[in-house]
Amino acid sequence: MKIALIAHDKKKPEMVQFAIAYESILKEHELYSTGTTGTRVMEATSLQIERFKSGPLGGDQQIGALVANNEMDLVLFFRDPLASQPHEPDITALIRLCDVYGIPLATNMATGEILVKGLGRGDFQWRKIVNPKVEKDV
Numbered sequence: 299m300k301i302a303l304i305a306h307d308k309k310k311p312e313m314v315q316f317a318i319a320y321e322s323i324l325k326e327h328e329l330y331s332t333g334t335t336g337t338r339v340m341e342a343t344s345l346q347i348e349r350f351k352s353g354p355l356g357g358d359q360q361i362g363a364l365v366a367n368n369e370m371d372l373v374l375f376f377r378d379p380l381a382s383q384p385h386e387p388d389i390t391a392l393i394r395l396c397d398v399y400g401i402p403l404a405t406n407m408a409t410g411e412i413l414v415k416g417l418g419r420g421d422f423q424w425r426k427i428v429n430p431k432v433e434k435d436v
């Protein structure tokens with residue numbers, strides 16, 4: 299499974315704690331992130347993450363392109379709803395693409411925990427049907 303980790307600045311500490319707590323599940327999967335989020339998570343865990351550009355420089359759009367190509371199975375995007383972002387259109391576009399393609403998306407840690415626990419239980423088997431590129435056991 300391919301999983302994207304993205305967090306706005308105020309939510310990065312939560313994302314790091316989340317990645318530490320669920321490292322044993324996350325390490326079984328291919329991880330992607332926007333630039334700074336990936337750096338923070340890799341500093342705090344032994345997870346290997348393919349980092350894209352920072353969000354304001356196009357990272358959300360790069361992840362959106364994977365969603366549009368059916369090459370992303372889960373997006374964990376801990377948004378900051380209390381700060382305006384210079385790249386708000388990119389954020390909206392990524393969330394929209396997840397809905398267009400029916401990709402599971404968590405925009406806060408509470409939902410992220412439910413999805414990752416489901417991932418650990420094998421609840422994402424259906425992605426193998428809609429995405430033949432998913433070969434590993436999920």
Ligand SMILES: O=C(CO)COP(=O)(O)O
Pocket residue numbers: 304305306307331332333334335336351352353354357358389
């Ligand atoms: O801005 C972001 C998502 O919209 C996150 O980008 P960074 O991980 O580079 O901070």
